[in-house]
Every structure is written in C-alpha cells, then in structure tokens.
Amino acid sequence: MAKLAAVVGIGQTHYKTRRGDVSIAGLVREAAVNALEDAGLGWDDIEAVIIGKAPDMFEGVVMPEIYLSDALGCNGKPMLRVHTAGSVGGSTALVAASHVQSGMFKRVLTVTYEKQSESNAMWALSTPQPFSAHLNAGAGGYFAPIIREYMRRSGAPYDVGIKVAVKDRLHGARNPLAHLRLPNITAKEVEDSMMLWDPIRFLEACPSSDGACAMVIAAEDLVGQSPKAPAWIRGVAMRSEPTMYAGREEVNPQAGRDCAADVYRQAGITDPRRDLDCAEVYVPFSWYEPMWLENLGFAPQGEGWKLTMAGATSLDEGGDIPWNCSGGVLSSNPIGASGMIRFAEAARQVRGDAGAHQVEGAKLALGHAYGGGAQFFAMWVVGANKP
Amino acid sequence: MVQPDVLSQPFELGFTYTRSTGPVVGRFLTGLRQRRIFGVRASDGRVIVPPAEYDPHTAAALDDFVEVGQEGEIVSWCWVAQPRAAHPMQRPFAWAMIRLDGADIPMIHCIAAASPDELATGARVRAVWADEPRGFITDIRCFELVGKAGASPAPATGEDAGELEPVDRIETPIYLHYHFTAGSAPARFLTRIKQGVLTGQRCPRCANVYIPPRGSCPACGVPTQEEVVLPDKATVQSFTVVAIPIPNNPIKPPFVVANLVLDGANISFIHLMSECENADVHIGQRVQAVWKPADEWTYAMDNIRYFKPIDEPDVPVDKIGKLPITGLEG
Numbered sequence: 001m002a003k004l005a006a007v008v009g010i011g012q013t014h015y016k017t018r019r020g021d022v023s024i025a026g027l028v029r030e031a032a033v034n035a036l037e038d039a040g041l042g043w044d045d046i047e048a049v050i051i052g053k054a055p056d057m058f059e060g061v062v063m064p065e066i067y068l069s070d071a072l073g074c075n076g077k078p079m080l081r082v083h084t085a086g087s088v089g090g091s092t093a094l095v096a097a098s099h100v101q102s103g104m105f106k107r108v109l110t111v112t113y114e115k116q117s118e119s120n121a122m123w124a125l126s127t128p129q130p131f132s133a134h135l136n137a138g139a140g141g142y143f144a145p146i147i148r149e150y151m152r153r154s155g156a157p158y159d160v161g162i163k164v165a166v167k168d169r170l171h172g173a174r175n176p177l178a179h180l181r182l183p184n185i186t187a188k189e190v191e192d193s194m195m196l197w198d199p200i201r202f203l204e205a206c207p208s209s210d211g212a213c214a215m216v217i218a219a220e221d222l223v224g225q226s227p228k229a230p231a232w233i234r235g236v237a238m239r240s241e242p243t244m245y246a247g248r249e250e251v252n253p254q255a256g257r258d259c260a261a262d263v264y265r266q267a268g269i270t271d272p273r274r275d276l277d278c279a280e281v282y283v284p285f286s287w288y289e290p291m292w293l294e295n296l297g298f299a300p301q302g303e304g305w306k307l308t309m310a311g312a313t314s315l316d317e318g319g320d321i322p323w324n325c326s327g328g329v330l331s332s333n334p335i336g337a338s339g340m341i342r343f344a345e346a347a348r349q350v351r352g353d354a355g356a357h358q359v360e361g362a363k364l365a366l367g368h369a370y371g372g373g374a375q376f377f378a379m380w381v382v383g384a385n386k387p
Numbered sequence: 388m389v390q391p392d393v394l395s396q397p398f399e400l401g402f403t404y405t406r407s408t409g410p411v412v413g414r415f416l417t418g419l420r421q422r423r424i425f426g427v428r429a430s431d432g433r434v435i436v437p438p439a440e441y442d443p444h445t446a447a448a449l450d451d452f453v454e455v456g457q458e459g460e461i462v463s464w465c466w467v468a469q470p471r472a473a474h475p476m477q478r479p480f481a482w483a484m485i486r487l488d489g490a491d492i493p494m495i496h497c498i499a500a501a502s503p504d505e506l507a508t509g510a511r512v513r514a515v516w517a518d519e520p521r522g523f524i525t526d527i528r529c530f531e532l533v534g535k536a537g538a539s540p541a542p543a544t545g546e547d548a549g550e551l552e553p554v555d556r557i558e559t560p561i562y563l564h565y566h567f568t569a570g571s572a573p574a575r576f577l578t579r580i581k582q583g584v585l586t587g588q589r590c591p592r593c594a595n596v597y598i599p600p601r602g603s604c605p606a607c608g609v610p611t612q613e614e615v616v617l618p619d620k621a622t623v624q625s626f627t628v629v630a631i632p633i634p635n636n637p638i639k640p641p642f643v644v645a646n647l648v649l650d651g652a653n654i655s656f657i658h659l660m661s662e663c664e665n666a667d668v669h670i671g672q673r674v675q676a677v678w679k680p681a682d683e684w685t686y687a688m689d690n691i692r693y694f695k696p697i698d699e700p701d702v703p704v705d706k707i708g709k710l711p712i713t714g715l716e717g
Contacts, residue, residue, distance in 0.1 A: 020555060023409030025440050029448070043446045060404040060561040070439060073446030118404045123634060130396040130567035131577055133689050134636055135644050135657055137629045145625030145646050152670055152704070198628035198641075245606035246595035246653035246708070 002101035006223045006230035007347040007382065009039025009216035015179035015332035018117035019210040024059060025071035028113045031212035031337075032072055035109065039216040039226045043073035046216070047105045052082040052092030052112040053336030054371075057124040059115055072111060084240075086139075086282070088112065089213065089339025090369025090378030094236050096217050097380070101233070106219045113212035114334035122208075137197065140205055140285065142373065144197035147287040150251045151199065154290070156305035158199075161286035165190045165204045165330060167314045168283065172327020174315075174356040179209045179332040204286040204330075211334035213341045220386075231347035231382040234364070235266030243373040250374065256295040259377040264297070267364070267381035273298045273312075276381075277362040278322045278349050280342035282369045284329045289313065293323075296368065315357065325349065325357040339369025343380055350384040392578050394569040394686055401562030408555055411440040414452055416554040419526040422516050425452050426490050433491035437524075456488030457514045458533060463493075466503040476529065481506055485530055499529045506532075522554035572602030572611070577686035579616075583678065587652055589613045595653035599688070619676035620714055621647040621694060622702045624655045628665050643668050647694060651712030658688070662695035671701035673715070 011034025013019070019027055028051070036042060049072050056062050065081040072079070082092040089112045096110035122138035129136075136142070150156070166187050173183035185203075193203040216226075223230045239259035241248070260272070269275040281296070283289045293304030293313070298321060311317030315325050324330070326345040329338050346367035348354040354362075363384045370377050408416060411427065415437045418425040427438030428451040436455055441448055464483035470476055475497050483506075484493035499515070500506055511533040520526035569577060572588060576599045579586040587598030588611040595604065596615050603610050626645035632638075643665055646655040660668055662677070674694040684690045702715055 018407075020407045021409070023407055023412060023440065026409040029441065057400075057402065059406075060402055060559065070441040070443050070446065073441075075444055075446070115407070118406055119402050122631075124402065126633075127400055128635070130398045131394065131569055131573065131687060133658065133687070134633060135659065137631055137633055137644065141627055141629055141644060144627035148627065149625045149670070194630060195628070196630050198630075200627075242605040244654060245604070246590075246593065246597070247606070 003103045004220040004232065004386070005097055005100040005217055006220070006232045007215050007344075008218045008223055008226035008228070008230050009035040009037075009041065010344045010348060011035030011038055011214040012177050012341065012344065013211045014177050015209040015211040015334060017179070017207070017209065019115065020117070024061065024064065024113070024115050025068055027115055027210065028068055028111050028212045028214075029071040031113070031214040032109060032111050035214035035216050038228065039218075041107070041216060041226065046073065046077065046107055046109045048078040048080070048099055048108045049074045050080050050082065050092055050096040050099065050108060050110040052088040052340070054086060054088055054114055055124065057119065057127070058335065059118045072109065084371055084376040084378070086284075086335055086371030087339050087369040087376040087378045088371060089337050089341065090343055090367065090380075091238055091339070091376070093215060093340050093343040093367075094238055094378055094380065096215070097233050097236055100217050100219050101236075103219075106222055108217050109214065110217065110340070111212060111214040112337040112340040114336040115210045116208040116334060117210050140197040140200050143285055144200050146250045146374070147285065147291070148199055150287060150291050153251065154302045154305060156290060157309070159187065159191070160290055160305040160308055161199070161204045162187050162190045163308055164283065164286035164289040167316070168286070168324050168328045168330040170316050171325050171357055172331030175326045175331070176355070177332070178327040179207050179211070180327070180330075199287070200285050206284040206329045206333040207331075209332050209334040211332065211337055213337040213344050215340070215344055215347070228353065229351045229384065231350045231384070232386050233380060234383045234387055235263040235381040237262035237266070237379050239377045241375050243375050251291060252295050252301065253374050253377075255375060256292070256370065256377045259379050260296045263366075263379045263381055267383070269381065272296060272366065273321050276321065276364050276366050278325060278346070278359040279366040279368065280326060280328070280345040281323055281366070282329055282339060282342055283324060284333065284338075286330065289323060292368070296366070315359065322359050325354065325359060327357075339371070339378060342369055343367035346380070347382045350382050352384070392574065392686070394574045394577055396567050398565045398567040399562055400565065401560070403558055403560040406557050406559050408557060409440060411438050411449065413553055413555045414438065416522040416557065418454075419524070420520045420522040420551065420554060422520055422526070424455050424457060424487060424514070426455050427451060428453055434489060435492045436487055436490040436494050453489065455490045458511060459485045459487035459490070461498070461506060461508055461510045461512060462486050463508060464498065464506050466506070475525065480529070483512075483530070485512055496527060497529045499531050505535070523557060570602060572600040575614070576600055580688065580690055581684050581686050583681060583684060583690065585617045585619060585649060587615045587617050587649075589615050596651055597654050598649060598652045599656065615651060615712075617649045617651045618712060618714070619649070619691070620697070621649045621674050622707050622710065623668065623670055623672040623674060624648050624707050625670055626660065626668055641665055645674075645694065647674065648708045648710075650710045650714045653708050655708070658691065659693040660695070661693040667696075669701070671704060671707060673697050673699035673702065
C-alpha cells in the first residue's frame with residue numbers, strides 16, 4: 001500500500017523562446033530554487049533528485065544528469081533520470097512520487113526541462129533514417145493524419161481546433177509565466193494563420209520554449225513543515241503501448257483509456273467531469289482537446305468537441321470543467337518539462353495558489369501527459385483534502 | 388526464400404547547437420578571448436578551473452572569479468600515439484590533467500610533446516594560444532613543456548577586450564557517424580524492393596501482414612517469418628498536406644504525405660502522393676505506386692517515386708487495412 005505523499009513546493013521558470021542569459025544548468029537551477037523556496041526548504045532537506053527531459057538530440061548533451069548534479073545539489077544523494085519522450089515531465093513526477101510513496105524517501109526534488117533554443121525541435125525529432133525516404137516532418141506531420149481521422153469519425157465542425165487555440169491562449173494571458181500571452185487573439189487570426197500540416201494551422205500548434213519546472217514531494221509526516229497548503233497525491237498511473245501495430249486505435253489509444261481508469265479508481269472518481277474541478281491535459285495541437293476529452297472519459301466517444309464548443313473547458317466562459325487554465329502546452333512548450341507543468345499546475349489549483357488562472361474553490365484536479373506516438377501516458381490526481 | 392544481401396549504410400546524426408553559456412562559463416570564455424584564464428573560488432576556498440557554476444559540495448552558486456597562471460604542472464597524462472580526426476592535434480600528443488598556478492583543481496587539455504619520454508607528473512607546462520582567440524576552449528591551442536627547444540614566446544596577456552561583447556553564446560557542432568546495418572527482416576524487404584517486389588511478413592499468431600516487415604509482430608511479440616508478396620495498390624488511411632520544406636529534400640511544399648495501406652497488408656506506411664490535386668485527396672481513396680525506371684532501383688522505398696490516384700471506388704472506412712491481396716473486388 002502506497003504511503004501518503006504531497007506536493008509541498010512548486011517552482012517554474014519563465015517560459016520563453018530563448019533563455020540566452022542562462023546555461024542549461026542555470027535554467028534547471030532556477031526552477032529548483034523556486035521550488036525549494038516555495039517549500040521553505042534548503043538543499044540539505046532533499047534526500048533524492050529525479051530529473052527528466054525529452055530526447056538528447058534537442059540539446060546535444062548526452063547523459064545531462066551527470067552535468068547537472070552540481071546545479072541540483074545531488075552530491076551524496078541518489079539521482080535518477082527518467083525518459084519517456086514527451087510524457088517525460090509526467091512520468092518523472094510519478095517516479096519522484098513513488099520514491100516517497102514507497103516509504104524509502106522522505107523528501108524528493110524533481111526537475112524537468114528543455115532548452116529548445118539550443119537546436120531545432122522539429123528536425124531533431126525527424127532525422128533522416130537509413131534506407132528510408134525522409135518524409136517525416138516533425139510531431140505535427142505525425143499527428144495531423146490522426147487528427148484528420150478524428151474529424152472524420154466525429155463529424156466535428158472545422159473550427160473546434162480554432163476554438164481551443166483561442167481558449168488556451170486566453171488562459172495563457174492570465175499566466176505571467178506563459179510563453180505566449182495573447183489576450184487579444186481572435187478566432188479569425190487563428191483561422192487565417194498558415195496551414196502547416198493540414199489540418200493543423202500555425203496558431204493551432206504549440207510553441208518551442210526554453211524552461212524548467214520543479215516540485216518538492218514530501219512524506220505525510222513532513223508535509224506540515226512547509227508553509228503553504230499541500231497538494232495531496234490521490235492517484236498515480238502510467239501506461240504504454242507500441243507505436244505501431246495492426247489495428248491500433250491511434251485516435252483513442254487503449255493505453256490512455258486504461259491509464260485514466262486506473263488513476264480515477266485510486267482517487268475514487270466515477271465521473272471525471274463531475275468529480276474533478278479542473279484538469280491540466282497535454283494538448284500540443286488544438287484538436288487534441290476534444291480527442292482527450294473522450295479518451296479521458298469527460299465525454300462519450302465522438303462528443304468531446306461538444307464540450308469544447310459549449311465552453312465547458314473555458315475559464316473565461318465559466319465552464320464547469322476548465323481545461324488548461326495555465327494556457328497549457330499551446331501557450332508554453334519546453335517539451336521535457338511540459339508534462340510536469342501539467343502536473344504542477346494541477347497541484348497549484350488545489351493549493352489555491354494559481355493566481356489569475358485559479359479555478360475558484362478547486363479541490364480535485366487531474367494532471368496528464370502523453371508522449372511518443374501517443375503511446376506513453378502518465379497521470380495523477382491531486383487534491384486539497386488529505387485522503 | 389530469397390537470401391537477403393547484407394546491407395550497411397553510413398549514417399550521420401548531427402546538429403550545430405547554439406549553446407547559451409550562462410554567466411560563469413561565459414566569463415571563462417570571454418577571458419580566453421583575452422588570452423587570460425579564469426577560475427572560480429569554491430565554498431572551501433579551492434580554485435576550480437574551468438570555473439564551475441555551482442559548488443560541487445554545497446550546491447552554492449559560485450561567482451568569486453580568480454585569474455590563474457598560464458603555466459602549471461602535469462598531474463597525470465595519457466599519450467595518444469595515433470590521433471583520430473576529431474583530436475586537437477594530428478600528430479602524437481598527450482591528454483593531460485594540468486594544475487595551473489593558482490588553481491587547486493586540474494583541468495584537462497592537450498600537450499604537444501615530441502615523445503612520451505618528455506612527460507612526467509610534476510613537469511612544468513605553459514599555455515600556447517591560438518593566433519586569433521574567439522572565446523572557445525580551443526583558444527588554448529595546447530600546452531607545451533616549459534624550457535623545451537622550439538617553445539613559443541611567452542604569450543601576451545591581459546589584452547583589452549576592446550569593444551567586444553562578453554561571450555554568452557557558442558556554436559557547438561556535434562556530428563556522429565554510424566554504420567547502420569539493416570536487420571534480417573528489413574534486409575529481406577530491401578533486397579526484394581530492389582527487384583521491384585513489395586514483400587511483407589505475416590504474424591503466425593494474429594495473421595496480420597506487416598510491410599515493411601520488422602521480423603516480429605509488435606502486438607503479439609512473436610517472430611514473423613512467412614513472406615507475403617503484396618501488390619502495389621493501396622488505400623489512403625489518412626494524410627496530411629505539409630507546407631514546410633524538409634531539409635535536403637528537393638520536394639517542394641505543399642505536398643501530400645499519406646498513411647497508405649497496401650492491399651493484403653494490415654499496417655500503414657507513409658509515402659508521397661502526386662498526380663492529383665491536394666484538395667481532392669481523401670480517406671478511403673485508391674492509389675497505386677509510380678515506380679522509378681527499373682535501372683534506378685536500389686535498396687530503398689524511394690524506388691517508388693510516389694503513389695497516384697486510380698479509378699476505383701473508395702474503400703469503406705471499416706474495410707481500410709483489411710483488404711485482401713486481390714483488393715476491394717477480391
């Protein structure tokens with residue numbers, strides 16, 4: 001049986017196109033120091049450090065955990081690096097959580113980052129392969145046909161993705177840390193933006209960001225030593241499946257459905273739309289909101305887009321289940337950290353510490369990440385109340 | 388069964404990274420450009436060169452910079468008798484840990500010497516500077532033994548940086564070269580496609596046909612061996628119209644990259660579509676391969692230039708990926 005654990009500190013950097021003022025070490029350090037300050041703790045209070053980032057091609061630093069051990073105060077402590085492609089921010093948080101939930105560690109620091117300005121994320125993801133035609137055109141090129149299939153089978157109107165793109169940028173405008181802050185963005189502007197990978201337009205895609213996110217997770221008996229309200233970890237789950245196999249359900253992956261069912265069972269959630277107050281879900285391309293609304297059980301199959309269009313996921317429209325109040329991946333995307341930002345922002349909501357993008361009275365929130373060819377899933381549910 | 392050729396191909400994976408140095412490493416590199424060497428004082432008073440951003444013991448941020456000497460002593464060394472292309476010298480040399488005067492922690496650099504017999508722990512060495520330092524570790528071209536014949540004149544130090552901005556960004560080209568050898572299943576596929584034949588493999592458990600084959604079924608986790616020759620007609624499972632040029636690829640955007648399932652196969656692969664209006668491409672559309680001339684065929688999917696629409700009725704969505712080898716009418 002897992003022991004109780006809670007998030008007692010959260011630290012983020014400003015997300016920007018390029019953080020030219022810091023090295024990679026300086027970037028992760030900034031988030032880590034912010035998390036320690038938030039938790040009212042110092043380096044000596046930390047027993048283990050768990051870090052994560054996306055593929056090494058992004059910065060060309062292989063085994064960055066070695067180089068980063070000084071910056072993260074790892075001398076004499078266990079240090080571990082997690083790697084599950086784009087979901088790594090989520091799975092890193094879960095590995096950190098399990099260190100505490102196992103009873104082996106009392107306080108763990110977890111940090112994820114990406115410094116995308118050091119290379120080019122699109123082509124680092126789509127390198128030429130031996131004996132193959134080079135037709136891979138980044139994550140957008142991979143996901144666009146899957147989105148097209150969702151549009152076909154759901155019969156959703158063409159502008160659902162446009163609505164999500166506007167909604168998440170309006171949310172991002174409330175978040176001082178967001179990379180894109182576009183308070184005046186309009187549907188027409190999104191619709192008129194360049195079609196990059198039809199049906200994905202420029203403004204329906206995530207930006208490339210530099211940034212890092214960190215959390216301190218503490219065991220039950222030490223939670224009270226940190227000054228701010230904790231976010232109790234109520235459920236944790238990971239699932240994976242192969243990228244390609246005959247008959248694979250790519251639009252609504254089985255691994256995502258299984259992962260959600262597992263985390264809801266742990267948290268006692270039977271109807272996620274009703275039981276949760278908000279969710280931070282990995283939506284790097286706008287159409288993934290309606291797709292994940294279905295995959296995560298917030299809407300019946302084929303009807304996720306109806307929630308989006310009705311404003312149910314919008315803070316500005318007073319929706320009953322706001323998604324990505326921080327602005328989401330569509331507003332900030334330091335890839336390796338993007339999943340952890342979802343987990344941390346869910347925790348900020350239930351701590352009542354989300355500032356201008358706070359959902360009033362949020363008590364229970366979902367953090368979600370996915371990665372690879374939508375084949376790695378990581379989720380947690382955090383709550384204001386101790387279970 | 389056709390015996391496959393052994394297929395190996397050189398492969399480069401690389402990128403020229405644009406690295407932000409941060410203030411500490413930036414200070415070191417800015418110093419090098421002035422032919423000066425800076426270290427940083429750690430929490431225990433020791434001087435670390437090159438400077439570390441954070442104290443290795445206390446994790447404190449370090450910023451107490453200390454200029455150290457241009458001479459020092461060899462702590463340990465390793466003779467490289469046969470330099471490789473990436474090495475800083477193309478004649479025999481030594482990698483060495485050198486403790487510069489005023490520093491406590493040795494730094495690694497190379498030493499130019501006539502033979503390993505000249506080297507010893509405790510031997511004195513001196514930095515040799517590049518003619519035009521630019522703010523990179525190679526501004527120190529190498530170290531050489533103090534007092535050896537042919538030694539460079541003592542370098543000028545403390546030059547004014549003049550109008551130059553501090554170094555805060557460097558380019559680091561990192562290019563890795565591999566020989567990629569195709570496994571037996573891909574090699575079989577490529578050997579046959581060189582003959583203009585598309586060959587998949589059937590899973591003995593679920594009976595699904597994979598092309599290109601991988602030698603195992605990812606769903607069942609069992610090896611696949613039975614070969615299945617497939618026609619060059621396919622169905623569009625989905626597609627995207629790409630508006631971005633692919634580096635080093637002559638194809639001009641916008642172009643259609645489609646997920647295509649060959650008749651008789653149960654998995655899609657991506658390929659180009661052409662000889663059609665992009666706006667007319669649709670899910671369920673029937674297409675056929677347009678091959679290069681046979682004398683250009685090689686071990687590559689590129690033997691098929693692209694797929695073009697053919698005059699056959701669309702495949703119902705629930706049948707895509709499930710057609711027999713004989714196609715829709717089969």
